[in-house]
Amino acid sequence: MSEEQNINQNNEPKEDKFLAEENKIRLVTGPDGKQFQVNPLDDYFCDKRPQVVAPKNKIIEKFLNWARAESLWVLGFGTGCGSIEIPPLLSPRFDAFRYGVQMRPTPRQSSVLIISGYLAVKTLKRAIRTYEQMQSPKYVMALGSCTINGGMYYDSYNTINRVDQYLPVDVYVAGCMPRPEALLAGFVKLKERIKAGNAEGANEYAEKFDWYKANQKKIIKNWNMPDYNW
Amino acid sequence: MDKIIKDLTSRFKVTDYIQQRPNMAYVTVQKELAISLITHMRDIEGFTHFVLLTAVDWIEDNLFQLTYILNSPDKKVDLGIRVMIDRENPTMDSAHHLWQQVATYQRELKEMFGIDFPGSPRVDESFILEGWDDIPPYRRDFDTLKYAEETYFPRDGRGSNDPAEYMKKKLYPDEEK
Amino acid sequence: MSLKDLLTPFTAWKNVFEDSYVVKDPFNDRPGADRYRGFHKNDISECIGCGTCEEICENKAIDLVPVEGIDTKDGDSGLRPRVDYGRCCWCALCVDVCTTNSLSLSNEYTWVSEDPEDFRFIPGVDKKPWDDNEKGWKKPEGEYNFYEPERVHMEHLEPEARDNSFIEMVKGFSKEQAQKEADRCVECGICVATCPAHMGIPEYIKAVRQDDIEQGFKILYETNPLPEICGRICTHKCETVCSVGHNGDPLSIRWLKRYIADQVDSEDYKKVLGTENIEKNDRKVAIIGAGPAGLSAAHYLALAGYNCTIFEKLPEAGGMMRYGIPEYRLPYDQLDKDINYIKSLGVEIKYNTSVGKDILLNDLKREYDAVFAGTGLHLGRSTRIPGTDHEQVYMAADLLREISLGNEIPLAEKIVVIGGGNVAMDITRSIARLQNKKYGKVDVTATSLESEDIMPADREEVVEAREEKAIVDPGWGPEKIEIEEGKLKGLHVKKCLSVFDEAGRFSPTFDEENHKFFPADMIVESIGQGADLSYISDDIRDNIEFNERGRMVVNEYFQSKAEWLFVGGDIIQGPDVIHGIANGHQAARGIDKYLNGDLKYKSE
Amino acid sequence: MNDIIIKLLWTLLGLFIVLNWGMLMGASMRKIVARVAHRRGIPIYQPWLDLIKLYAKRTSISHGVMFYLGPVFRLGGGVGIFLFLPLIYGSEYWSNFSWAGDLVLILYFQFFGMLGMALGAGEGGHPNSVIGITRGLSQFTTVEIPLTLAVISLALQYNTLSITEIVAAQQGGVQNWTLFTNPVATVAGMLSLLGALRHAPFNLVKAPNEVPIGPPTEYHSAFLGVLRTNGAVLHVVEAALFMNLFFGGATNWAEFIIKTFLIYFWSVFVGVVHPRFRIEQSVVWFLKIPLAIGVLAVILYI
Amino acid sequence: MKRNKLIWQPDRSKYPEHDSNGKPIVDLKSQKFTKLWQGPNHPGVTGNMSLELTLSGDEVVEAKTHVGYLHRGFEKLMERRTYMQCFPTSIRMCVAEPDSNEYVLSAAVEELSGIEVPETAQWLRMLALEMARLQVLLRVVPGIASTLSLGLGSQWGMYMREHILDRFEELTGGRIYHMYILPGGVRGQLPDGFKKRMLENLDMIDGFIKRIEDLIFSNNVFKKRTVGVGILKPEWVDQFGVVGPPARGAGFKRDVRKDYPYLKYNEIDFDPFMATDSDIYTRAIVRKQDLIMTVDIIRQILDKIPNDKEIRAKTPNVLHLEIPKGEVYARSESSRGEYGMYIVSDGSKYPRRVNLRGPSYTHAVALLEKMLINANISDVHAIMVSLQTCPPEIER
Missing domain, CATH: 3.30.70.3270 (Alpha-Beta Plaits)
Structure with missing residues (x-):
């Protein structure tokens, strides 16, 4: 509980010099003439912490996991170089559709987030937000060296080194960048993982939420968003 | 090209003329005369294509070098114009009124080097970085590796050996220099 | 808007009847290209x-x-x-x-x-x-190198120009050549461990590349006080392990060392090395033998402030470097350049002083705080085949010494040299020069037990000897010397099949059928040298450990069981300048430690 | 009382068949489109998997009551059309709740779903939803006009507003189909079908490259499942409506399946090879060509 | 094709009102305007970037490009890397067409240090550059249509591109990042049978061009969407530093290959296509003509390429390759236009400063912001793709 409070306190807008003007706490006069305080970050967004939703019935869950595994909806968010190999994946030669992989344009409907390479700090913020907008169960697939240990940008001031510090990753694909075949192999591996019931990244994120948040806030200096945005 | 340079030398006191290749030359000009030189080049000499504007940090001399590269599409020659400005208090006259794209370059320089261009549109808005609170990263005194190691989390378990050192340790560990 | 334009897009539908382009099994059907850069x-x-x-x-x-x-x-x-x-x-x-x-x-x-x-x-x-997996990326073939695989050519005197004189035959690098050669170095440092002196090879090569001679010179002197000498005659074991050599020629590490040393005038030595003022202490060290080990020990001891005195049997310093190596390889002025510098550090050399005769070891023990003996191997070893006691059979070491002393040596028109090491080559090539001077023709044959590929001599020595018209015919084991009526006729040999047994011990096998005869008027034996330890008197000898092969046992600081006596150089580690230097250096450290009281002899 | 329950059960069975046929049809269309691109496309059972997955999502967030109701309204619209649409001509069981004025009701229900969606999507708060729904409503309005004109023409022709009767009038051979008896109205109807089924060039409502993906941007999990369910039903019933109006209806399930497939395929056939119009272009297009044809169809029968 | 006449166009010249600096007065609270962020995870934008659009109805009244989502600080990182290490690093600056990066870096390094590249290597470089251009154009030409939801051409194009990537893999060992052109030369000979396979692919691409002409360029709906839309006024070309196909579409025949011939381009017969209508359709046509021209150039290269063994000049040891003091700007024509690199050397083995001048830098920021004003929101991405903006190259 105390940690939770901590995080909320850290989010006090006045401490944050990067906070955008419209997100700062302000006084608003209502139609009845009364003044009241508005904290946009709290008031305009959902303030519910993510909850662990444990699998219920083993047999049913197995069936559902099978469906989940065979219907991977990928968010088309190219965070880095790797995104150049995603279009070929959907092109005639590789045709990922036959593996149940489909692209969705909105995070709400997607179940797989592909971190396709390095994450610049600015993108990391969006990636976190995107991840949180996705509905569980959700999976993260990380492409390329950059996501494992920084890759060729290990010494860059603007790219993170390890994705697993900020988001729970299910499958890594080696390569710089991985070929479409490797990506397909990644999907196959992800399917196996989901079917085995191991792909519980969303629950892990909810469990270790404070740890993840602390890591994220260490990097993203203008934490210009609420702690939880679902 | 030589004719142009001769003209410039008398008119704008350009120095350090280097002919890099037959159709490309570099000159240095004083900060005060830079914008009028560039305007002259654009309007009179036909250097209408603005190629790039960038800065070089000569930290040893406490100077920033601004490089404007102009190109004349008709004559097919390039001219690089160097302007040395003080590193301590770096400001430069803006050239955004000559080419609209220059504002973008100036925004980047402001962010990455901390060189100010008063009057340039949106020059104070952050361009590439978001929430940056260290010294401007392209300056030479900013150590990116150190910053990265402190800020991000490199995976541990790495460690290397220098062959010579390692062989010394293995083969003749006791010998001192 | 024409009707054609309205309809042409629909022609795309004909594709529905064509085959799909899908790769059925993308994991197996599509291996990477032959050159693919995979794992x-x-x-x-x-x-x-x-x-x-x-x-x-x-x-x-x-x-x-x-x-x-x-x-x-x-x-x-x-x-x-x-x-x-x-x-x-x-x-x-x-x-x-x-x-x-x-x-x-x-x-x-x-x-x-x-x-x-x-x-x-x-x-x-x-x-x-x-x-x-056989396929994948390999280093591209053809002219594609990240560093130059071939050595910069080192200019030599042409065989015609050198085969009758003792002028130095290797000309040395110019600045451009040296930098170009130094540029080939990959700075791996593999060579450092192999160099007995553990010289900072990559560092001084880097200094050459950056044209920072003073820095390079300092690095040389950190581990090697005889760079001019080493730069010419070192056995350069470093070059045999050079990583660049795996895929081309190894670096000319030796020549680069010589290049650095050549660039510095002898007057500037002290200035460059910063040894103009050395604080002296009052302790004294005696050094027996002004060979590489002795000089090296003296140098480092002098730097540490000790008063060193070298006792040299012969009239000039240098030991085997002067008396064992012909001048065409190591000119005496270069030798003196190094030695003079060491002398200038305050090292005293007593020439013509033979320890054991002119002064006793026990006296040294009494008068000095410590003694370092680097007396070297000056006694020629004999093959002991029948006929070696003939007067026309000589030892290479003796002949070389005589040449260096400027004395005339006995010479014949037909000479056979037994031995395949560097000394054998030295004497062969010296004889060739002398024969050329005297007779205007060369007829000297070097034969060795080892076949050509395992000959201990440096490759270029053999090549150059042949250039100088000497015959090198290796792979023969000497059988006996034929003497007819007291006159030497020649050498009988038989084919040697292998020199070492499986365990690596010396145990030659011969083809008894395959014989050969080298006619000769004179035979020189050069199969190794032995130490003369007669100067060690019996009472001291009792205090020293010897191993089963008769060599003195010393600890890692070359300290013998008699703790005041340090021994190094060829008598401990075999004939090699660089080993001698390394030993001398290490012994100097040992002496320093010993005299400061923190070194005790401990036998392993 | 008993009758109505049995009728209801048959209707539910019909709904089940239509739902599955809709999904199968959607999957086959996607496979055909994939063929044009030389792909193989999704497995034919993919829509069912997607649907199971959507309903099996563990979390789902809501943006308010209307957000819930949006998909429900939309489903209501789809099922509403289904309820009043006779599927198989001459069958007591498969004619659902068809009655004299069902054609008007169906035209209304087409709008009902759209409006419900508008409310729900608006509640989602995402600007893309709002832009999408604005486009959807404006396009749909213009799409309805030629369709209505075609229907009026049909009503004049057959003198009835009951689908069953219109189908009945077309029985007795291909030559009796409205396609041949009233080709002008058919053209108007089929052009408006392009807009109703929202394939290119009229797919700007969900345009993924512009306003990803329009109204359902914020919809996910079970909400999206409901929308997808509705989509499957709606596609079949839209096709079935046009089948009944212009292509002689169906007297058995095989005919039903073939005809709805071909009618739906028509929009795919056009859509695959065209980019999409901007909204004002599509509105202008509908107000020009199909409207003119529709007016002509009405004039011919006045 | 004449400008498409819409039946009715509202006069928006005075709406919204502008202040004295020419900035539109946008009061979001008035509810007349909508703020719409597109990107970074938006399927329409050309990469990881975002557009901040202020809308009035469907019309964009103000546009701002936000970049930096892909910033890795290359120019800083390269200051810490030796020239040879810069070479794999530089390639990542533009993902879509990495070969231009390799080439400009190599050309700059070679010019400063005076390395002469062997002739075969020059031809091979040209082959790689043209293949890269071909590969990009196969993606981009139908790509404009796919922003307008006609994805079929893209699918075919992608498949054609796969074949070029196969050839790349064969020649260079890499699929996307070829890392082929390095300071001093190239990294491999033509493999056996390469010419034959390449020519087969080129024949296939000829067929593909015919097909997309039918599908896209004669498509009425496509014309309706693109003709007269996204006009790039000729006076903007110099004002915004427009280069490459957008400039050629606006009547400026600028092509680095012709104007400042590098490698062996003066031995090749080609004529860059130029048009004057300067709308999206024209730019698409220019690119399509580029595609046809590129196929032709590759045929010529394959015909003329010599077969010497020497593919890399003798350079000093790359581990400590030092370059004389100086500065240099090397340029090449990428598929997007003039692509240049400015390198300052201080005489050490690390570059003092590297600066990349990518066409997208001006196209996607200043120019796009200008062009989007008064555009319809539906056209935003078509305009963007027609400029072929590449975000990683903007922020580097």
């Missing part, structure tokens, strides 16, 4: 752990780590590259720069894992499915 492979038996791959990797993806089962030895650091696929960008620069061509990339490209820690492995050691 790393390493032939660990070829790899020497030089770390050039690590050096060029822009992502710091490669670590050099020790691998179980691979020992550190000369020319092999025992380390192997470990690749981090959390860093790698598959540029394959590591493959292109690999000095041994052991590293390559397979054309395998799929590696998926749930555990990010997986992606770090030692190619060739950690078994991977693609280890046997």
Whole structure:
């Protein structure tokens, strides 16, 4: 509980010099003439912490996991170089559709987030937000060296080194960048993982939420968003 | 090209003329005369294509070098114009009124080097970085590796050996220099 | 808007009747191209752990780590590259720069894992499915090198110009040549361990490259006080392990050393090395023999402030370097340049003073705080085949000494030299020159037990000897010397099949059928030298340990059991200048420690 | 009382068949489109998997009551059309709740779903939803006009507003189909079908490259499942409506399946090879060509 | 094709009102305007970037480009890397067409240090550059249509591109990042049978061009969407530093290959296509003509390429390659236009400063912001793709 409070306190807008003007706490006069305080970050967004939703019935869950595994909806968010190999994946030669992989344009409907390479700090913020907008169960697939240990940008001031510090990753694909075949192999591996019931990244994120948040806030200096945005 | 340079030398006191290749030359000009030189080049000499504007940090001399590269599409020659400005208090006259794209370059320089261009549109808005609170990263005194190691989390378990050192340790560990 | 334009888009529908382009099984149907840059492979038996791959990797993806089962030895650091696929960008620069061509990339490209820690492995050691994959990226063929594989040509005197004179035949590098040669260095440092003196080879080569002679000179003197000498006649074991040599010529490390030393005038030595003022203490060290070991010990002791006195039997300093090596290889003025510098540090040399005769070792013990003996191997060893007691049979060491002393040596028109080492080559080539002077023709044959490929002499020595019209005919074991009526007729030899047995011990086998006869008027034996330890009196001798082969036993500081006596150089480690220097240096450290009271002899 | 329950059960069975046929049809269309691109496309059972997955999502967030109701309204619209649409001509069981004025009701229900969606999507708060729904409503309005004109023409022709009777009038051979008896109205109807089924060039409502993906941007999990369920039903019933109006209806399930497939395929056939119009272009297009044809169809029968 | 006449166009010249600096007065609270962020995870934008659009109805009244989502600080990182290490690093600056990066870096390094590249290597470089252009154009030409939801051409194009990537793999060992052109030369000979396979692919691409002409360029709906839309006024070309196909579409025949011939381009017969209508359709046509021209150039290269063994000049040891003091700007024509690199050397083995001048830098920021004003929101991405903006090259 105390940690939770901590995080909320850290989010006090006045401490944050990067906070955008419209997100700062302000006084608003209502139609009845009364003044009241508005904290946009709290008031305009959902303030519910993510909850662990444990699998219920083993047999049913197995069936559902099978469906989940065979219907991977990928968010088309190219965070880095790797995104150049995603279009070929959907092109005639590789045709990922036959593996149940489909692209969705909105995070709400997607179940797989592909971190396709390095994450610049600015993108990391969006990636976190995107991840949180996705509905569980959700999976993260990380492409390329950059996501494992920084890759060729290990010494860059603007790219993170390890994705697993900020988001729970299910499958890594080696390569710089991985070929479409490797990506397909990644999907196959992800399917196996989901079917085995191991792909519980969303629950892990909810469990270790404070740890993840602390890591994220260490990097993203203008934490210009609420702690939880679902 | 030589004719142009001769003209410039008398008119704008350009120095350090280097002919890099037959159709490309570099000159240095004083900060005060830079914008009028560039305007002259654009309007009179036909250097209408603005190629790039960038800065070089000569930290040893406490100077920033601004490089404007102009190109004349008709004559097919390039001219690089160097302007040395003080590193301590770096400001430069803006050239955004000559080419609209220059504002973008100036925004980047402001962010990455901390060189100010008063009057340039949106020059104070952050361009590439978001929430940056260290010294401007392209300056030479900013150590990116150190910053990265402190800020991000490199995976541990790495460690290397220098062959010579390692062989010394293995083969003749006791010998001192 | 025409009707044609309205209808043509619909022609796309004809594609519905064409085949699909889909690859049925993308995981197996599409191997990478022949040149594809996939995952790393390493032939660990070829790899020497030089770390050039690590050096060029822009992502710091490669670590050099020790691998179980691979020992550190000369020319092999025992380390192997470990690749981090959390860093790698598959540029394959590591493959292109690999000095041994052991590293390559397979054309395998799929590696998926749930555990990010997986992606770090030692190619060739950690078994991977693609280890046997033949295809993939290898270093491109043709003119494609990241460093120059060929040596810069070192100018020599032409054979015609040198074969009747003792003028130095190697001309030395010009600045451009030296820098070009130094540029080939990959700075791996494998050579350092092999060099007995552990010289900072990559550092001084770097100094050459950057044209910082003073820095290079300082580095030389850190471990080697005789750079002019070493730069000419060192056995350059470093070059045999040079990683660049795996895929081209090794660096001319020796010539580069000589280049540095040549650039500095003898007057500037003290200034460059910063040894103008050395604080002297009042302790005294006696050094027996002004050979490389003695001079080296004297140098470092002098730097540490000790008062050193060298006792030299012969009229000039240098030991074997002067009296064993012909002038065409090591001119005396260069020798003096190094020795004079050491003398200038306050080292006193007493010439023509033979310890054991003119002064006794016990006196030294009494008068000095410590004694270093680097007396070398001056006694020629004989083959002891029948006929070696003939007066026309000489020892190479003796002849070389006589030549250096300026004395005339006995000469004949037909001479056979027995031996395949550098000394044998020295005497062969000296004789060739003298014969040329005297008779206007050369007829000298060098024969050795070892066949051509395992001859201990340096390769270029053999080549140059042949250029000078001497005959080198290796691979023959001497049988007997034929003497007819007291006159030497020649040497009978038989084919030698192998020199060492399986365990590496000296145990030659011969082909008894295959004989040969070398006619000769004179025979020179050059199969090795022995030490003359007669100066060690019996009472001291009792205090010293000897091993079963009669060599003195010393600890790692070359301290004998009689703690005040340090012994080094050829008598401990065999005939080699650089070993002598290294021994002298180490002994100097030992003496310093001993005199400060923190070194006790401890036998292993 | 008993009758109505049995009728209801048959209707539910019909709904089940239509739902599955809708999904199968959607999957086959996607496979055909994939063929044009030389792909193989999704497995034919993919829509069912997607649907199971959507309903099996563990979390779902809501943006308010209307957000819930949006998909429900939309489903209501789809099922509403289904309820009043006779599927198989001459069958007591498969004619659902068809009655004299069902054609008007169906035209209304087409709008009902759209409006419900508008409310729900608006509640989602995402600007893309709002832009999408604005486009959807404006396009749909213009799409309805030629369709209505075609229907009026049909009503004049057959003198009835009951679908069953219109189908009945077309029985007795291909030559009796409205396609041949009233080709002008058919053209107007089929052009408006392009807009109703929202394939290119009229797919700007969900345009993924512009306003990803329009109204359902914020919809996910079970909400999206409901929308997808509705989509499957709606596609079949839209096709069935046009089948009944212009192509002689169906007397058995095989005919039903073939005809709805071909009618739906028509929009795919056009859509695959065209980019999409901007909204004002599509509105202008509908107000020009199909409207003119529709007016002509009405004039011919006045 | 004449400008498409819409039946009715509202006069928006005075709406919204502008202040004295020409900035539109946008009061979001008035509810007349909508703020719409597109990107970074938006399927329409050309990469990881975002557009901040202020809308009035469907019309964009103000546009701002936000970049930096892909910033890795290359120019800083390269200051820490030796020239040879820069080479794999530089390639990542533009993902879509990495070969231009390799080439400009190599050309700059070679010019400063005076390395002469062997002739075969020059031809091979040209082959790689043209193949890269071909590969990009196969993606981009139908790509404009796919922003307008006609994805079929893209699918075919992608398949054609796969074949070029196969050839790349064969020639260079890499699929996307070829890392082929390095300071001093190239990294491999033509493999056996390469010419034959390449020519087969080129024949296939000829067929593909015919097909997309039918599908896209004669498509009425496509014309309706693109003709007269996204006009790039000729006076903007110099004002915004427009280069490459957008400039050629606006009547400025600028092509680095012709104007400042590098490698062996003066031995090749080609004529860059130029048009004057300067709308999206024209730019698409220019690119299509570029595609046809590129196929032709590759045929010529394959015909003329010599077969010497020497593919890399003798350079000093790359581990400590030092370059004389100086500065240099090397340029090449990428598929997007003039692509240049400015390198300052201080005489050490690390570059003092590297600066990349990518066409997208001006196209996607200043120019796009200008062009989007008064555009319809539906056209935003078509305009963007027609400029072929590449975010990683903007922020580097």
